[in-house]
Structure formats: structure tokens, C-alpha cells
Amino acid sequence: MRWVYIEDIVGHSGREVEVRGWIYNKRSSGKVRFLLVRDGTGLLQGTMYSTEKDAPLFLTFDALTQESSVIVRGKVREEKRAPGGYELEISDIEIVQIARDYPITPKEHSTPFLMDHRHLWLRSQKQHAVLRVRAEVVKAIRDFFDGRGFRLMDTPILTPSACEGTTTLFETEYFDQKAYLSQSGQLYNEATAMAFGKVYCFGPTFRAERSKTRKHLIEFWMVEPEVAFATLEDVTELGEDLVLSIIERVLGKRRAELETLERDPKPLERVQKPFPRLKYEEILPRLQEKGSTVKSGDDFGAPEEAILSELYDVPVCVSHFPAAIKAFYMQPAPGRPDLALGVDFIASEGYGEIIGGGQRIHDLALLEQRIQEHKLPREAYEWYLDLRKYGSVPHSGFGLGVERTVSWMCGIKHIRETIPFPRLLYRIYP
């Protein structure tokens, strides 16, 4: 008999098949027994019928507990009332293991309890939906860049120096020297962009920040495109197209998951380009009017992002920040060296910053000056300076955080559920 996955069951109507999975739920109704089986790709209702209460199949049914593993066999039948529209007329149940006292019962559990049992919590329908959306978001991102001729460049995790300051770095011994876990592939991508024109890296990044918010993970995935000869405006448009492409894919392919998550799709459907373009100095007075205590020269934080979400019901692009609060490599605005040609994308509905990027300094003397001003060890940046010696060109790029984007797509307020095994302040188990 053929082993089929539940998501493929539609092609097997009328046939005898075998389904391998776990008991999700069961119930009795007179002479019928209903089993709800999950196999990781979907849920399937199995039915058994007998006039005798102690028919062998019924006795097996009685023994089954939540999350017991089974192989069930039977005939597939269309049944509109069943979840998914098909059911299995069970002729045989092979028990693989009876699960005793599965910890996650249908009752409410505390978040710390669920996080301690993350390895089992992943089996729930909600976590399924979130992680299927995540996988779709990742695929949408890769398809977007591959489809536009960007070359994937896997940049290193172990690096000899810091991209943006040294206070939030994980350090390790690398044989006879020190190494740090990468916070961004950007500097390396600037080298590969000069070699390949347009590139992206996509991997895990690390910030050893002692902050406990619902928008931060210690370990998170980021996609970072970098384009030679591109300006701030070019990559702002690229970011817009990327965000739209992700939304379109999720709405097109993951409607069922959004429904499971009770995520209203309308705020996503509303997103169109161009996104509002706001300059830091223009938007500052409006934020202050709305109650923000941010002062000129300050970076925006969660309160400012919240106000922006009230002012606009689509993502906004904030640019031209004070250079002093931005990274050392940011290109100054023409005629306004106190402003940086950087852009942040603030998601709608309060999901915060999802993209940060901008134009990089391409002038050697200016970059040398910045490295000195920021007291960075010049010898670690020699190779980075080389990029400004040998055919330097204006270039720009950005980073998009996967988990925040998934939070936004799913409409879930805490980022910890958007990755299989979240790494949080003081949490590294399981």
C-alpha cells in the first residue's frame, strides 16, 4: 500500500493508501469513531464504523492518546465536512508508539512553559502556520533576488572585526586569535558587489544585546543585497519591490495559514508602492506634535515607530538621518555632510523597522577619516579600504530582517515565534 502525505491526498481519492503520523485528536459518535491524524503536511480525518463496541479497531482506537505515532491504512473518500475535504475509511491502524502524558494539553500554558517545550510546541497548528509563512517568506526573498540577476554570496560568520561597534559582539577563540560572530555581511558584500555587480547574502546574524523586547532576537536571519553603482534612491525602490513581492507571495500562497492565525489580510493587501518617503528633519516635528519626546539628533525608537504606524497605514521610508547616529560607512548627503544617505523602512501596524540601509562612502580619504573618527582598528579595514582604491564606485544596499517581516506578515506581536528555536536574552534551551 502506498505511503502518501496528507497534503497530496487529493490525488488519491478512491484509492487505498497509508498515512504515517501522529494522533491530533479523536472522538466517538455512536457507531463511528473519528481520528484526526497529523503528518506534518496536514490534518486528515479517519473514520471507523462498527456495530460492536469491542471490535479490534475500536480497541486500538481506545488506546490512542494525543501525539501517539501511528500508521493508518484505508480508502480515501471525498467528504466535504472533513477538514481538507477528504477522509480516510480506516481499515487498519498500526501503533508505532503510545505517547504517555504529552505535556502540551489543549488547556492554556504559560509562555515560559511553552518555550521550555519548544521542540514539542512546534507541533501545534499555530506554530505550523507561522513557520510555513516563514519558509514562504524566505523562498519569496530568494526568488526575488535570483530572478533579478543578483548573485548569492555567502559571507562569513566568523570575522576578525566588527561591522558596527564592538559592544554587542559574541567573541570566540579562533586558534591563536580572536574572532567575532558577524552582525552583518555588508562589508564583505561591498567587495563581492565590486566583483559581481549585484549580490546578496542571506544568513544568520548575531547581536549580544542585553535587551528584552518583543522585536529583538539574539540570533536572527537577514538578507542583504548590495549593488554597485546604485544610489540611495535605487535601493529604496529595490526595498519597496522586495517588500511588495513578499506580501504578494504570502497573500497568494499562505492564505490558509493567515486564516489559522486569524490575521486580517486587509492591511497587507493595502500596501502599494511608492511608500511614503520621509526625511528625518521633516518628520521630526510631526512626531513631537504627536507626543514623542525625541529630540533633534536622536535616533528613533519604538515610540516613534508606533506614531509612524498611526500616521500611515503603509510602510514608510525614513531617510537623511543625522550622520552622528549612523554607521561610519554611510555616505553624507550632498551639501549636508551632517546628514547620512541612509534609509529605514518602518513596517505598518507597529511592526517596527524591517529594513535598514543606504549608500556607502566610496571616497577613500573620507572613509579613512571616518575609520579614524570612530577609532576603528585601521589594519582590520585595509581590505575594505582597498575597495576605494581600485575602481571605487558609488554603491548601496540594505538589510531586511526575516523575523520581523514574518511577525508582520503573521500579525503576531512577539518575534520569538517566528523562528523554530529562538535565542533570547538568557534563553538558549532547547
Next chain:
Amino acid sequence: MRWVYIEDIVGHSGREVEVRGWIYNKRSSGKVRFLLVRDGTGLLQGTMYSTEKDAPLFLTFDALTQESSVIVRGKVREEKRAPGGYELEISDIEIVQIARDYPITPKEHSTPFLMDHRHLWLRSQKQHAVLRVRAEVVKAIRDFFDGRGFRLMDTPILTPSACEGTTTLFETEYFDQKAYLSQSGQLYNEATAMAFGKVYCFGPTFRAERSKTRKHLIEFWMVEPEVAFATLEDVTELGEDLVLSIIERVLGKRRAELETLERDPKPLERVQKPFPRLKYEEILPRLQEKGSTVKSGDDFGAPEEAILSELYDVPVCVSHFPAAIKAFYMQPAPGRPDLALGVDFIASEGYGEIIGGGQRIHDLALLEQRIQEHKLPREAYEWYLDLRKYGSVPHSGFGLGVERTVSWMCGIKHIRETIPFPRLLYRIYP
């Protein structure tokens, strides 16, 4: 005028376009000047014609050096003799930066010199070809698993315990505890496979091994599928299909790159399934006959892999290794508890092991015993043991190393060129 990438030039024949890139080469021939421009997506020949030696364009031409950055404008024209079949009749050259003394000249350089200048070396045609093959291999792998309904699960890099021993781990402070860089996502994937049926992770992995061979990187990328209810035989077939799918993609889409690399495609074209299946005990005497000094109970090393490559001109699957030399989680063979249901795929042509995997222990008592025998800290494995308590099922998976696979596809003997910024023993710069 429209900025076009060289790889898209074919659609612009007869039109005026702008190409932005770097000088790859130049030469003169009477009244004609030839510029070879690279933009990361390809090489384009530009021509200029004048009867006057000091025509303004010719003076600009004279000033250009290798890797100077330029914007060239002109009309695209079909020209069979030009690389790529098109050339640009240059009407304007805008110099962005003149590169002085580009370190990588056409003469031979030592490997340490090239590795020190990896950020520039990436601009060469050979490195281009290798990394384009790499990007294609990665895409082929993702398409393979996505197309078969495997769910992508990004497993954590920062982990509280070791997957296979602790001697080759990078350690870091994780706030108030210790963390280690992941050597494999497998254990986590066993949890996600019980939730999603069939999953894969694909990310960087780390081994702090003090070995300096041409087949080892300190940081390398690995794809790891894991399938609930699958046996050793199931995942051996899956691995075969994966390898064939990668080969097919590279031969289909990266012929030009293989040609640049002077890689004979025949040994790849020859690979068909099924691959020879060899059991450890069967093949051991043949290896010894051929001069190997390996003794019964020893693991195979480079000499044994080399002999296997001589015996077979396709990849081989070696299985049923002595349990004592394999990881603690490996399922013993039925009736032969001294043998493990593990399989290694040895690539043809001497490229070594590209896949390692097998069936995992699903019995709780046996796994507990193994954890004790291997003196592993039980508390770190509690969640892993849970998977054997709550609906345990037989399951199997493997890991395929990306860089070794790329080496094999490209026919290059040292793995260091298969990743943009290799991490080797004592090398972490650039």
C-alpha cells in the same frame, strides 16, 4: 540613456545603452581601440574608431588602467568575433576612478598572496565561474527540497551543547552561560521533522579542527534533510536524487562556467542512479588489497576515498560502519548491534565524502544508554529524549556539504576557492 547589465545586452541590439563597470583589458589596433569592460554579469568589448591619435576618446582610453571604474555609453551591435557575440560602439567614456597599481596583475601570484587579496581576487574570471556554480548549486538544492514538500527550518547556530563531541567546538559567552557554534542542525531537525514530517535546514556550520587539508574549511555550509518514518534506504535514495539533481542543474545552466574552469563535464554526465551500495565489511578487504592500511574497525580516510575513486567512476554509498566509530544517535543494524545504519556518499574523482547520514535511534531506552556511554550531559539532551517519548518514530536524514560538492562540480582540488571568504586554520582575513 538606459543602464543595462552585460548579461542582458542581447535584448538591446541596435540601441544606445550605458554600461557601468570596470576595465578588464584593453588593446589598440591601428585606428581602433578595444576596451574589455566587466560589470560583474559578463564581459563586453567596446570599440572606438578614429583617424586621429589624440582624439578625446583615445586620450581617455590611454588613461585607463586595469580595474578603473567607468561608465561607457554607445550603440550595441552584433559582432560574432566579440566575447558574448555583441560589442559596444563607444561614443562616451565617463571615468569614475582610475585604479593605480592594482595588485593582481596578469602574472602568476602565490596562493597566500591571492588569499590575502581575496576581496579583489573575486573579480577574476576563474573565481567568478566557481562562485556562479556555487550559487547554482545552492539554488538547485533549495529547489529540490522545496519541490518535494520539505519545509525549510532554520536551526540555531548558538547551541548549549555539542552534537558530535566537544573537542572541535567554538565556544562563546552567552550572557551568563556558555554557548557553542553549531556543527549540525540535525538534532533540532529531528524535532522539526516530528512536527512537519519532512524538513531541511541549510546554513553555516563550524568545526574548530586543527587540520589543514584541501578538503576542510573551518566554516562551511551544509544542507540537512530529515524525514520522519524514513529508513536508511529511503534517505540513501533521497541523497542519490539530490546529487543527480545538482549535477543536472550545473550541466544544464553552468556549462560556460565549467568551460572557463576547463572542467571536463564527462565524469559528471556519467553519473546515474543507483549509485553502487557498499557495506563497510564487504569493501574493507578490497581496500586492503589495493594497498590501504585500514584495519577492521577503523574509519575510512583520504587514502580509502582515493581507492574508492579508482574502483568506481561514479559516487558510491558506503553503509553499515562499525557503531563504535559513529555518532551516539545512530540506529544499530537489525541483528548486528555492532554496526550502525549510517551511510557516507563518496564523490567520484577523488573529491571525498559529500554526504553523511543515516537512521537515528528512535527507542528511548537505547538512546538513554548511548548518552550515558558517550558521557554526554543528560540534562542538555532532555528535549532530545522527549522526541522518543511522545510519538517516537523511525526517522533518518543526512547532511550534504556545499563546498565539497562545488569543488567536485568545478573540478577544483582545493576547497578554499568554493566560498567567497574561506575560513581556514589560522586564516580569518579578509
